[in-house]
Amino acid sequence: AEKVLGYDLLSLCLEGPRDALDRTQHCQPAVFVASLAAVEKLNHLQPEVSGRGGRAGVGRRRLGPARAAAEAPLGSVCPQVVERCVAAAGYSVGEFAALVFAGALDFAEALYAVKVRAEAMQKAAEAVPSGMLSVVGRREANYKFACLEARKHCESLGIENPVCTVSNYLFPDSRVIAGHLQALEFLQENARKYYFKRTKMLPVSGAFHTRLMEPAVEPLAEVLKSIEIQKPLFCVYSNVDGKKYMHSKHIQKLLVKQVVSPVLWEQTMHSVYERKQGTEFPYTYEVGPGNQLGAILKQCNLKAWKQYKHVDALEDEEAAET
Numbered sequence: 001a002e003k004v005l006g007y008d009l010l011s012l013c014l015e016g017p018r019d020a021l022d023r024t025q026h027c028q029p030a031v032f033v034a035s036l037a038a039v040e041k042l043n044h045l046q047p048e049v050s051g052r053g054g055r056a057g058v059g060r061r062r063l064g065p066a067r068a069a070a071e072a073p074l075g076s077v078c079p080q081v082v083e084r085c086v087a088a089a090g091y092s093v094g095e096f097a098a099l100v101f102a103g104a105l106d107f108a109e110a111l112y113a114v115k116v117r118a119e120a121m122q123k124a125a126e127a128v129p130s131g132m133l134s135v136v137g138r139r140e141a142n143y144k145f146a147c148l149e150a151r152k153h154c155e156s157l158g159i160e161n162p163v164c165t166v167s168n169y170l171f172p173d174s175r176v177i178a179g180h181l182q183a184l185e186f187l188q189e190n191a192r193k194y195y196f197k198r199t200k201m202l203p204v205s206g207a208f209h210t211r212l213m214e215p216a217v218e219p220l221a222e223v224l225k226s227i228e229i230q231k232p233l234f235c236v237y238s239n240v241d242g243k244k245y246m247h248s249k250h251i252q253k254l255l256v257k258q259v260v261s262p263v264l265w266e267q268t269m270h271s272v273y274e275r276k277q278g279t280e281f282p283y284t285y286e287v288g289p290g291n292q293l294g295a296i297l298k299q300c301n302l303k304a305w306k307q308y309k310h311v312d313a314l315e316d317e318e319a320a321e322t
Contacts, residue, residue, distance in 0.1 A: 004108055004111045004112050004115065005029055005111070005115055023122060023205065024118050024121050024122040024125060024204070024205055024206065024208075025115075025118045025119045025121075025122040026118070027118070028093040028114055028117065028118035028121075029111060029114050029115055029118060031093055031094065031097075031288065031289065032093055032094070032096055032097050032110070032111060032114045033111070034288050034289050034312075034313055035090070035094055035097040035287055035288035035289075036097050036100060036101065036107065036287075037313035038287035038288050038289075038311045038312055038313045039097075039101050039287050039311075040313075041287075041311055041312075041313050042285055042287055042311045085101075085102075085234050086234055086235065086282060087234060087235040087236070087237065087272055088101055088102055088232075088234065088235070088236050088237075089236065089237040089239075089268050089272060090236075090239075091239070091263065091265060091293060092208070092209070092239065092258075092263055093114060093117070093118070094288065095236075095238070095239055095255065095258065096110045096113065096114050096255070097110075097288070098236050099229075099232065099236055099245075099251065102232035102233050102234055102236045103230060103232060103233040104229055104230050104231065104232040104233075104236065104245070104248070104251060105227070105229060105230075106227070106228065109227040109228070110227075112223065112227075113220065113223050113224060113227060113255075116219050116220060116223045117216065117219075117220045117259070119219075120215065120216035120219040120220060121206065121208060121213055121216045121259065122205065122206075123215065123216070124206060124212060124213050124214070124215040124216045125204075125205045125206020125207070125208075125212075125213075126205070126206075127212075127215065128180065128206075128207075128212055129180065129181045129182075130163070130178070130179060130180055130181055130206050130207035130210075130212055131178070131181055131184055131201060131202065131204060131205075131206065131207060132167060132168075132176050132177070132178040132184075132201070132202040132204050132206075132207060132208065133176065133177045133178070133184040133187060133188065133199055133200070133201055133202070134174075134175075134176050134198075134199065134200045134201075134202055135174070135175050135176070135177055135187075135196050135198070135199050136173060136174050136196070136197045136198040136199075137173050137174075137175070137194070137195055137196050137197060138173070138195040138196075138197055139173065139195075140195040141173070141194060141195040141196060142194070142195075143166050143175055143177065143194075144166075145194070146177075146187055146190075146194040146196075147164040147165050147166065147177060147179070147183070147187075149186075149190075150162075150164040150179070150183035150184070150186045150187050151163075151164045151179075151183060153182070153183065153186045154180050154182050154183050154186075157182055159180060159182065162179065162180050162182075162183060163178070163179040163180055163183070163207060163210050163211060163212050164177065164178075164179035164180065164183035164184070164187075165177065165178065165179060165210055165262070166178075166262055167207065167208060167209040167210050167262050167263065168209065168262060168263045168265065169262060169263065169264050169265055169266040169267060170265055170266060170296050170299075171265075171266050171269075171296050171299035171300045172266065172299065172300070174296075174299070176202065178207035178208060178209065178210045178212075179207050179210060179212070180207070184201065187199065188201075208259075209258070209259070209260065209261060209262050209263055210260065211260050213259050213260050214260055216259050217256055217259055217260060220255070220256055220259060221256045224252045224255060224256060225252070229248035229251050229252055230248060231247055231248060232245060232251075237268045237271060237272055238254045238258070238268075239254075239258050239261070239263045239264060239265070239268065240254045240257050240258050240261045240264065241254075241264065241267075242264040242267035242268040242270070242271045243271060244271075265296065266296075266300055269296070269297060269300040269301060269304075270300065270301075273300075273301050273304045281303055281304045281306070281307050282307065283307045283308075283309065284297065284304060284305075284307055284308045284309070285308075285309050285310075285311055286308065286309070286310045286311070287311045288311075288312065288313075289312055289313075290312075291310040294308050294310055
């Protein structure tokens with residue numbers, strides 16, 4: 001990882017500083033590497049993964065220090081897990097890890113693409129004061145109308161062509177709204193009017209998965225043209241439409257589109273776990289730092305969540321140290 005990135009990712013994850021790790025240009029590669037390190041751990045600890053098949057949810061938006069094992073052997077696909085895995089999905093940058101896990105992307109090439117993506121998104125974020133607002137709404141909440149009024153508020157402040165839109169669909173009644181900071185502040189101040197039960201600004205540096213990220217599209221598109229993409233060994237679901245990737249060109253196209261499109265995670269969960277009544281659910285493994293995807297799965301599909309486990313590359317080591 002250090003050769004590709006040009007800096008010591010493991011040291012940054014273990015020792016910080018936290019401010020540097022939280023920057024998009026470092027956080028995305030860290031999440032990518034930590035997720036695949038957890039896949040390797042799953043491969044060693046869980047070679048007997050159920051014959052019913054398993055599903056891996058790869059990737060996170062946030063990563064704390066001392067949680068990534070950058071020295072783990074990541075260059076190859078894990079045979080024991082892969083041969084029993086029936087599907088994978090990754091949240092945002094985690095989609096790159098899911099595609100490496102499925103044999104569609106080479107680790108080093110994917111890491112370089114993630115590096116380019118992260119640096120371009122960091123630069124785009126710094127160009128406009130923007131952010132992301134996590135919202136839990138009541139059933140009456142109309143997110144599109146709230147965003148429309150927030151954009152009108154921005155226009156009244158003299159902001160041209162303002163952005164305020166749903167950027168992440170998490171689970172029923174939970175969304176992330178991203179855009180200009182003034183729009184997000186307006187929504188927080190008027191939360192009751194729009195039937196928002198809870199709002200919280202996310203500790204991120206920009207409005208990811210909106211058109212404010214358009215400057216990052218071309219750099220990522222160029223690097224994806226230069227790398228070899230294979231057909232996945234099993235189903236990998238796209239954030240853009242919640243459906244399975246079909247072929248290499250499809251992967252290349254949607255990975256670029258994902259940068260400026262909302263993450264349809266709730267819709268993806270419905271696609272992944274759709275089955276006939278009475279059919280057993282497979283084991284689901286969330287690999288990587290944090291268990292937020294498991295919490296989201298519980299809200300989307302309680303029966304599927306009952307077969308869920310979380311695997312973190314350094315979980316056992318951290319427990320032993322404390």
